[in-house]
């Protein structure tokens with residue numbers, strides 16, 4: 175039995191991607207086979223496609239380790255391995271497969287049951303597929319490292335993308351005061367999802383002598399450790415979600431002096447896909463407190479164009495590939 179999938183055999187730009195018929199995978203004992211209804215694009219797909227930064231070639235120095243990209247999926251269980259206890263055929267689920275083999279840009283994928291969470295009934299497959307990686311990064315950064323709480327003053331650098339649009343909504347739901355920084359033409363979107371204050375990164379510098387923040391969630395990682403320390407209140411936290419290797423090292427080196435001298439916590443987030451955290455978002459979405467922001471929907475045949483659009487760097491929220499359902503969001 176075969177399925178349609180977007181595959182690649184060598185690192186490069188989206189023109190190395192092809193839609194092709196390939197074998198439907200067979201689930202191991204602890205896996206389920208999912209009929210994928212929708213999958214969303216993350217920056218990690220883009221990095222693995224290009225094999226850059228080179229750290230993305232771990233396990234695949236010359237040739238991609240995963241022939242089919244796609245970590246964030248939503249779909250229906252069609253078969254379950256012998257040791258699977260949580261799910262049965264017919265269950266609707268969503269999850270992040272970055273810890274268990276990727277492969278979501280296809281009609282079927284195998285997934286470890288622990289990577290999956292029941293899909294909330296009130297969300298479409300496209301909305302559910304937008305959640306896992308971006309929303310969990312936002313949650314782990316703000317809740318676990320940032321200790322975000324009601325009344326905190328939080329700044330999100332790169333607030334108009336996948337992580338940022340979830341982060342704004344979570345912070346507002348908690349009762350924080352939120353400032354979002356992004357490109358000028360995304361500022362209305364930041365306000366729409368709840369930001370109290372917005373800054374255009376081309377015109378305003380959040381690290382200059384303006385307000386200071388209890389928490390800075392940084393998706394971009396383009397500022398020096400000196401600058402982010404200056405923008406924090408004593409006792410505040412800076413969480414680097416993304417950034418270049420030199421910036422990551424700089425943040426790690428600055429962490430101890432910042433903690434000793436100013437009681438400021440500088441940290442680099444390490445992504446951990448987690449069912450319990452996906453459940454937090456599922457509950458928030460089900461209750462109507464957050465809504466995934468979907469910029470564009472593509473079909474599986476057009477999936478290479480979805481990656482190309484992501485690579486242009488203009489995405490508002492998330493890009494989703496509607497694989498077999500009627501697109502809706």
Ligand SMILES: NC(=O)c1ccc[n+]([C@@H]2O[C@H](COP(=O)([O-])OP(=O)(O)OC[C@H]3O[C@@H](n4cnc5c(N)ncnc54)[C@H](OP(=O)(O)O)[C@@H]3O)[C@@H](O)[C@H]2O)c1
Pocket residue numbers: 216217218308311331332333334335336337338355356357360375393394396414415416417442443444445446487488489491
């Ligand atoms: N820590 C981990 O374990 C882990 C795991 C996976 C991913 N990540 C990281 O997570 C991040 C992905 O986040 P995402 O999905 O939200 O990315 P995204 O959708 O690309 O969003 C990034 C946003 O930042 C904006 N931006 C670009 N330059 C900026 C600047 N100088 N100042 C402020 N905003 C700027 C972008 O706007 P424009 O481009 O339109 O200007 C875009 O809206 C990546 O950095 C990735 O490396 C981390």
